[in-house]
Amino acid sequence: MSTNSTAEGMTEGIDDKGRRRFLIAATTVVGAVGVGFTAVPFILSMQPSAKTQAAGAPVEVDISKIEPGQRLTVEWRGKPIWIVRRTQENLQELESLNALLRDPNSEAIQQPKYAQNATRSLKPEYLVVIGICTHLGCSPSFVKKDDPQAASIREGWKGGFFCPCHGSLFDLAGRVYQGVPAPLNLVVPPYTYLSETKIMVGVDHKEGAA
Numbered sequence: 001m002s003t004n005s006t007a008e009g010m011t012e013g014i015d016d017k018g019r020r021r022f023l024i025a026a027t028t029v030v031g032a033v034g035v036g037f038t039a040v041p042f043i044l045s046m047q048p049s050a051k052t053q054a055a056g057a058p059v060e061v062d063i064s065k066i067e068p069g070q071r072l073t074v075e076w077r078g079k080p081i082w083i084v085r086r087t088q089e090n091l092q093e094l095e096s097l098n099a100l101l102r103d104p105n106s107e108a109i110q111q112p113k114y115a116q117n118a119t120r121s122l123k124p125e126y127l128v129v130i131g132i133c134t135h136l137g138c139s140p141s142f143v144k145k146d147d148p149q150a151a152s153i154r155e156g157w158k159g160g161f162f163c164p165c166h167g168s169l170f171d172l173a174g175r176v177y178q179g180v181p182a183p184l185n186l187v188v189p190p191y192t193y194l195s196e197t198k199i200m201v202g203v204d205h206k207e208g209a210a
């Protein structure tokens with residue numbers, strides 16, 4: 001169900017041109033024969049192409065194979081979606097970072113209401129975020145605290161995301177550190193649990209869902 005953003009963008013551009021040409025032609029015909037047919041081209045122009053629909057379609061993800069401490073990347077609407085399975089240790093360490101972060105309580109609207117909590121998630125074990133830096137849009141690297149480069153990222157690094165473009169840092173809840181160029185926490189997309197081992201990205205969670 002994944003899509004290629006570049007290919008989609010190009011296709012939509014071509015579709016738009018074709019649609020514009022069609023509407024100009026249709027308008028000319030309407031001008032000649034009267035207003036009785038105006039509804040037809042309008043309705044056609046409102047119908048999204050199959051590719052446009054596919055590009056925005058929700059993505060179902062099996063999270064059962066993600067090991068503790070690992071990250072899975074999928075694509076939704078041409079964007080990387082990261083799903084990180086956090087360990088208990090990771091979750092405990094999140095609290096110790098609050099004083100170092102720009103928006104530790106996620107007050108800026110960068111997540112749905114149901115993810116505006118201490119772990120920015122529906123279930124603390126799994127973080128779901130859009131993997132795009134909120135500075136200028138690079139895709140940060142996932143750096144665990146025991147990775148070789150961790151020491152050069154920051155003293156006492158507890159794991160998280162490092163954007164090499166201009167040095168922004170985010171913790172394992174996607175919260176941005178103070179003193180870096182990125183102004184905001186990473187965005188949490190709409191998502192919901194279909195079961196214990198499956199999530200759907202692109203659909204908002206409703207109370208009472210799995």
Ligand code: FES
Pocket residue numbers: 133134135136137138163164165166167168181182
């Ligand atoms: S784009 Fe990430 S730090 Fe600039």
